[in-house]
Amino acid sequence: MSASVKADMEVKLKALECHFTWGIRKADIKELDSIPEKLLDRIMKFCPSKYHVTYFNLLAFLSHLKENYASALEYLHKAESALKDRQDDTELLVTYANYAWVHYHSGNMDDVDAYLEKLENINKGIPRASKIQGSLPSVHGEKGWSLIRLGAFFYKRVKESFQKALQGEPNNASFNVGYAIVLYRLEGMVRDNKVRSEESEATTQLRKVLSLEPDNSEVMVLLALKLQNKNKQESKKLITEALRLSPDVPHVKRYVAKFFRYEGSVNESLHILGKALELSPNSHFLHHQIGLCHKQQLSQLFEQKRKGGRVNGGQIKAKVEDCIRHFSRAVELKPSNIHARVNLAEAYGNNYQLEEALKIFFNLVKDKSLNDSDKQHCYTSFGLFLFHKKKDEGRAATQFKKAYQIQIESWDRKEAGKKLKQIAERCQTNKRRVGEASEILAFLAPVDKEERKAEEPRGVNVDSPDTDDLTDALGKGMKLK
Numbered sequence: 001m002s003a004s005v006k007a008d009m010e011v012k013l014k015a016l017e018c019h020f021t022w023g024i025r026k027a028d029i030k031e032l033d034s035i036p037e038k039l040l041d042r043i044m045k046f047c048p049s050k051y052h053v054t055y056f057n058l059l060a061f062l063s064h065l066k067e068n069y070a071s072a073l074e075y076l077h078k079a080e081s082a083l084k085d086r087q088d089d090t091e092l093l094v095t096y097a098n099y100a101w102v103h104y105h106s107g108n109m110d111d112v113d114a115y116l117e118k119l120e121n122i123n124k125g126i127p128r129a130s131k132i133q134g135s136l137p138s139v140h141g142e143k144g145w146s147l148i149r150l151g152a153f154f155y156k157r158v159k160e161s162f163q164k165a166l167q168g169e170p171n172n173a174s175f176n177v178g179y180a181i182v183l184y185r186l187e188g189m190v191r192d193n194k195v196r197s198e199e200s201e202a203t204t205q206l207r208k209v210l211s212l213e214p215d216n217s218e219v220m221v222l223l224a225l226k227l228q229n230k231n232k233q234e235s236k237k238l239i240t241e242a243l244r245l246s247p248d249v250p251h252v253k254r255y256v257a258k259f260f261r262y263e264g265s266v267n268e269s270l271h272i273l274g275k276a277l278e279l280s281p282n283s284h285f286l287h288h289q290i291g292l293c294h295k296q297q298l299s300q301l302f303e304q305k306r307k308g309g310r311v312n313g314g315q316i317k318a319k320v321e322d323c324i325r326h327f328s329r330a331v332e333l334k335p336s337n338i339h340a341r342v343n344l345a346e347a348y349g350n351n352y353q354l355e356e357a358l359k360i361f362f363n364l365v366k367d368k369s370l371n372d373s374d375k376q377h378c379y380t381s382f383g384l385f386l387f388h389k390k391k392d393e394g395r396a397a398t399q400f401k402k403a404y405q406i407q408i409e410s411w412d413r414k415e416a417g418k419k420l421k422q423i424a425e426r427c428q429t430n431k432r433r434v435g436e437a438s439e440i441l442a443f444l445a446p447v448d449k450e451e452r453k454a455e456e457p458r459g460v461n462v463d464s465p466d467t468d469d470l471t472d473a474l475g476k477g478m479k480l481k
Contacts (some may be wrong), residue, residue, distance in 0.1 A: 006109075012116055013104060017135045018097035019061035022143055026065050028153050030336040034282075035149065036062055041280065046249050050174065052082045053095065054145045060098055061146075069106045076102065089122045094142050096122070137168030137175070144178045151336070152189065158182045173212045177219065180205040184222050189373060190408075202226060217246035221255035228262055235259070250280040257289055266293050284333035288340045291326035294319055295343065298350070323347040338364065338374045342381045349389045357385060365399070372406050379403035380412035383419065393423050394436075401443060420444060 014021060026032065039055045047055065056079035063072040079095045086092065096115050103111035126136070144161035147154040162179035169175060183202035206223040209216060224238035239259055246252040253276040261269040270293045277286045298319040305311040327344035330337060345360035361382040364370075370378065383399030386392045396419070403416035420440050427437035 009104070009109070009112060009116070013100060013112070016097035016100065016119065017139045017143075018094050018101065019057060019146060020064075020098065020101040022147070024061070024147070024150065024154075029062075029065075029150050030153070031151065031334055032062065032065065034333065037282065039149065045279075046251065049082070051145065053079045053091070054142050055149075056082065057094055057098055057142070058146045058149060060102065064102060064105060069102055072102045073099075090126060090136055091138060093119065093122060093136070093139060137165045137172065140165035140168075141172070141175045141178065144175070144182070148178065148182055152185070155182055155186050155189075159186065171212065173209070176205070176209050176212055177216065180209045180219060181222070184226070189371075200226065215245055217242040217249065217252050218255075220245075221252055221259065224259055225255060225262075228259060248279060250276040250283060250286065254283070254286055254289060257293075261289070261293055261296065266296050269293050282333060284330045284337060284340070287326045287333065288330035288337060288343070291323050291330060291340070291343060291347075294322040294326065295347070298323060317351075320347060320351045324351060338370065338378065342378060345385065346381065349385050354389060357389070361385060365402075373408055373410070376403045376406040376408055376410065376412045376416075379406075380416045383416060387419060387423075393426070397423050397436075397440060404444075417444065 029035070036059055039059055043052055043055055056075045060072040060075035060079065063069070063075060076095060076099050079098075080092070083091055083095065096119050100112050100115035100119070103109075103115065140161045144158050144165060147161065148158045159179070159182050162175055162182060165172065165175040166179060180202065183200075183205050187200055187202045203223065203226045206219055206226065209219045210223065213219070220238045220242040224235040224242070227235040227238070239256055242252055243256060253272050257269040257272040257276065260266075260272065270290065273286055273290045273293065277283065277290070280286060298316065301311050301316050301319060305316075324344065324347045327340055327347055330340040331344055334340070341360055341364060345357040345364075348354070348357040348360070361378070364378040365375075365382055367378075379399045380403040383396045383403065386396035386399060390396075400416040400420045400423075403412055404420065406413065421444070424437040424440040424444075427433035427440070
């Protein structure tokens, strides 16, 4: 093949709409090795058949990233077979484009030409108006469903993809479901009352989905969690109906378990999570949620002891070991789960494995890829560890300052400010530490003054929105995320 012909082929390939042209970088996929297993688990057990094509296409692209082109072609064959009952050939656009790219990387140039020709024939039947407006809604939808499975890094792009898909087909159930799920996840990443309220954008979209798909149990449980603090009756009704419709679907049961944990029914939550784990033993989410249940029970034991109740030391140790076992497994299955790593470090602290905890915290605070919200959480958690476990107020204050400087209103920031003032008060009672007290108060003063000015005209609500947080039992900084 001449250089000019190859160059022309490359131009055509780059103009296609598919996984190879959507800017998906291998470095941005944090769980590349575990995603295929999760996708196959969904396909074989729980996922509606209408999503199989999308997942087979994604599996083909992930195989390409590992340079396993035979596997990539096998998945594309499965995607094409799943489309045998298609309504029109435009549903083949992404699959055929992926075929062309896999053959290109494999060096099969004749096959590349064949698929480019197939794509050209399909495009001839697409109305000119659709071509001018960009890719079809179905292509935007497949892009959204593909990217959402690759992790939080892609969520903003997922939102944009579903918005574009809905512009063309506003009542398409699949696009509306995807849009609702990504809004729910994006809002869950922000610790702000305004995005957790009953009137949030995600809540509105979840309600719209149920008007289109009244039996969508996954959406039911997500809506129930959004309404849990404001509308108990409706949220419990949704949970009951979701369990009736999907009693054995892990990704429904896990959210139901979360609902019961928020209600304080920890044993019920553990029972549900245990059943879900039997169906999906390698779920990082389930192990993390089980760890959080044990952590909540541990916090209750600490609180009982603080109030003078009789608590068996062996019971506390066993509960701490339960936390470590499940948080360790969650981190092993998904190393990018920041909250699981923090929870594991705190569990090590409660088990007097301080060096193990320090290793985790040092790695977290050095991670430049974290968003501001996660950085703030890590700084505050590390500060609390240094304050309570290492009895090192100086280094704790350094971490609390870093957390406080990130102006995201949250439990973490309020706790960092509270602890800084507490350290300053202690320093003021010690002549040798008066300078340290003055320095902390001088740090807090301009930040507080600046924020008071910014808040006065808007009346910003800075109450902690996180319903997962417990009372600061024994000052241990025990937070559930």
